[in-house]
Amino acid sequence: MSMAILSSLWHYRGFVLGSVQREFQSRYRNSLLGALWTIINPLAMIIVYTVIFSRLMQARLPGVDNDLGYGIYLCAGLLTWGLFAEILGRGQAVFLEHANLLKKLSFPRICLPLVVVLNALLNFAIIFGLFLGFLIVTGNFPGWVVLGMLPVLLVQVVFAVGLGIILGVLNVFFRDVGQMTGIVLQFWFWFTPIIYPPTILPEGIAELLRWNPMVPLIQAYQGIFVNAAWPQWQSLWPMAVISVLLCVFALSLFRKRAGEMVDEL
Amino acid sequence: MSRIIVSELGKAYRQYPTRWSRLAEWLLPGARPRHQLHWVLKDVSFQVSPGEALGIIGVNGAGKSTLLKMITGTTQPTAGSIRLEGKVAALLELGMGFHPEFTGRQNAIMAGQLLGMSVDELHDLMPAIEGFAEIGEYMDQPVRTYSSGMQMRLAFSVATCRRPDILIVDEALSVGDAYFQHKSFDRIREFRKAGTTLLIVSHDRQAIQSICDRALLLDRGRVALEGAPEEVMDFFSAMIAEREQSTIRQERLPNNRIRTISGTGEASIAEAALLNDQGKPIDVVETGTPVTLRITVDIHADIERLVLGFMIKDRMGQAIYGINTHRINRPLENLRAGEQVVYSYRFNADLGKGNYSVALSLSRLDSHLDKNYEWRDFALIFHVINTRKPDFVGCASLDAQLEIERPQLVQGAAADALSR
Secondary structure: OHHHHHHHHHHOHHHHHHHHHHHHHHHHOOOOOHHHHHHHHHHHHHHHHHHHHHHHOOOOOOOOOOOOHHHHHHHHHHHHHHHHHHHHHHHHHHHHHOHHHHHHOOOOOOHHHHHHHHHHHHHHHHHHHHHHHHHHHOOOOOHHHHHHHHHHHHHHHHHHHHHHHHHHHHHHHOOHHHHHHHHHHHHHHHOOOOOOOHHHOOHHHHHHHHHOOHHHHHHHHHHHHHHOOOOOHHHHHHHHHHHHHHHHHHHHHHHHHHHHHHHHO | OOOEEEEEEEEEEEEOOOHHHHHHHHHOOOOOOOOEEEEEEEEEEEEEOOOOEEEEEOOOOOOHHHHHHHHHOOOOOOEEEEEEOOOEEEEOOOOOOOOOOOEHHHHHHHHHHHOOOOHHHHHHHHHHHHHHHOOHHHHHOEHHHOOHHHHHHHHHHHHOOOOOOEEEEOHHHHOOOHHHHHHHHHHHHHHHHOOOEEEEEOOOHHHHHHHOOEEEEEEOOEEEEEEOHHHHHHHHHHHHHOOOOOEEEEEEOOOOOEEEEEEOOOEEEEEEEEEOOOOOEOOEEEOOOEEEEEEEEEEOOOEEEEEEEEEEEEOOOOEEEEEEOOOOOOOEEEEOOOOEEEEEEEEEOOEOOEEEEEEEEEEOOOOOOOOEEEEEEEEEEEEEEOOOOOOOOOOEOOOOOOOOOOHHHHHHHHHHHHHO
16 A cells, blocks of 8 residues: 555656745746745845854853854754744645645645655755855864764654644644644744753753653754764664654555545545 | 446535534544435446447536546545546646646646656647647746636646546536637547547536437436436426426337426427418428418416427437527416417428427426426427428528629630630
8 A cells, every 4th residue: 555655656756846846936936036045045044043143142052162052053953943843834734725636636645745845855955055054164064973964854854744744634624733733833842952952941841851752853963063973873763663653643544534635625 | 448337326425513523533432423424426327338428417516526526536435436447537627736927838747747647748748738729929928927718728738638548527618718619629529539438517408419429417416317418408408497396207209209398287288280381280391481380288277477489409409490489579478277379480491401309398488497387398390301492401591592703714715716
């Protein structure tokens, strides 16, 4: 059955890639600078985080002897969280957004979440590429350790895809899910040490972080870019298992409810 | 092979008493089902053999669209099964997935990919798509600058750029200008000739009768009638008129045709005859001769207004001529039970040779949809022969007069005469 999904995806690869390209292009269509905006936007964001926070506000990371340390810490967490939030946010709405297409045309539905993921990854690649360039220019590039982020990224994407598809399917039947997702993401963001170091949390609350599955992932990125340290693999294992299970559950939920979903749209 | 086999197909939507009951049904383990099934289609079975064209008709809400959606695979059936053999193309909703900011060409590629075609294939087919759509340089303009007709043209042209084994068409086709409608129908006919199996949903009598071999009438989610397009269409017209009370009955005539009679019965046709100029009933008419259509109507109950209409149809069931007493401002009013009315319509039988039938209707207003006392198909059948006039083709005797001029030939003849 999963082979069937793969082969239908392969058959519709043209549509999937075309959709990704189209969505990307449509954002800057009719603007004078065109594709330049894809660079200007993230660049502005990186500059705000690094220069403004690190230089102007003199925000320092305890135990890091670098002017830009806090800026890099911020970017490592924010950019990767951004990828996670984009997949979830777009994923929960994907079936509702394409209700017309789903009701009127017959094509492999699983293409739609795939387009969302590929698009999010494309955006992420651009912004993260700029970030890496910035690190090289400022002499803060951590070296080979960067490769350590690939498995972390993989786990994170699988986790986000699984969760995104589940939310997307549920949202068709219970529209509350869409509303809830935004709120939960807000709390989740502030409950993850992204713009603050975990050390500032009081003891009791720091304990609770253990139950937040995003914490080991984000900490792995921060470790790579701030301290040039390889991720602690054993802390990632539970998350990897959860992610795969979530994805399997998402696909089975999707398959079971796909027919009913079209009736409900 | 391009066959469609639909067996005992059914579709039901789940209805939950409240929004919470679905959640309860999903979450509470071993809970009883809390939904009710609302059947919109039940026990629908039919087959379309390779190369055949089947028309599906029915009033709005009869289940036609649901049936098509299940056949094309957008909606899952609740019961029964569908088997499709061959490549399927569906013209259900044209222009789905067009993005206004992109050019016609880019959208054509996108729409083609959505139909499962590859980019290479689409590039090869692009000249043909462009040629058929005939939208000229607009092909490279954003679709938001298109008129809706142009959008239709492009969408149709992409959807039909390859000949499918099975083509499924919804009423979508009635969009676009007359020229393009003709063009698209021609393309569908071409496909048919090349062996494509056709499934078409339409309200258009003309479309169904001119293109289909068979028709199927859906009523309240069930197959009400299946048969020759003309019979089914007649039954359908009668059925629409009959939403009130009366019955529909069909009789088999000696020549194997089926006559549909329906109506509420306050007035009925007692006799219908075609008379020649000597007042004798005939069923063979010489083309161009004067004839009288005499119709005797019995009134069974007091009625305030009565309109009699007749329509002459050709062998294929296409309307040739029809008129009623409302349109010529001669309706009768305040009729009493027990009365008899005799109508005589006189006209010249300016028709081509062939078989014709006359349908009659007794109603209150112009249309028989409002109050239909009686509707009778095949009230009369007559043959037109042509022994006196030149042997023309077609059903209208227009008596075209001919004049020929050949100026060069006159000069040539004069020159000939001079040289002698």
